[in-house]
């Protein structure tokens with residue numbers, strides 16, 4: 531008699547883990563909404579260069595670089611030039627630190 535109850539709990543716990551994983555990383559839809567909100571979408575797209583590099587290319591460039599998240603979050607905040615060409619990225623002062631960190635984390639997780 532206890533068995534159905536046990537399975538029920540297993541599914542419940544599994545569902546909790548799934549919900550948690552979804553919370554940890556942005557999905558593409560909410561990340562793109564966040565790009566719009568913070569103005570990144572004017573210069574960036576996931577899979578093609580606009581003014582700035584495609585986010586998939588950024589992910590490929592920093593693959594395996596453990597400092598990339600901190601380094602890029604700082605660069606997005608302050609702006610910079612010279613890594614992808616001679617067009618500068620202006621400072622993104624309107625974006626909150628939390629949004630920048632979420633966005634850079636998501637960018638680095640992208641695959642071609």
Ligand code: HEC
Nearest residue numbers: 568570573581582610611612613614615617618619622625
């Ligand atoms: C006005 C255009 C513009 C806007 C707005 C903009 N970017 Fe950029 N972004 C650029 C350009 C140009 C570069 C390339 C800079 C370089 O070559 O060093 C770049 C580079 C980057 C890089 C790679 C940096 C590196 O050193 O490799 C990341 C990550 C990035 N942008 C994220 C963002 C995010 C997140 C936002 C929104 C908060 C944003 N950008 C808003 C133009 C922009």
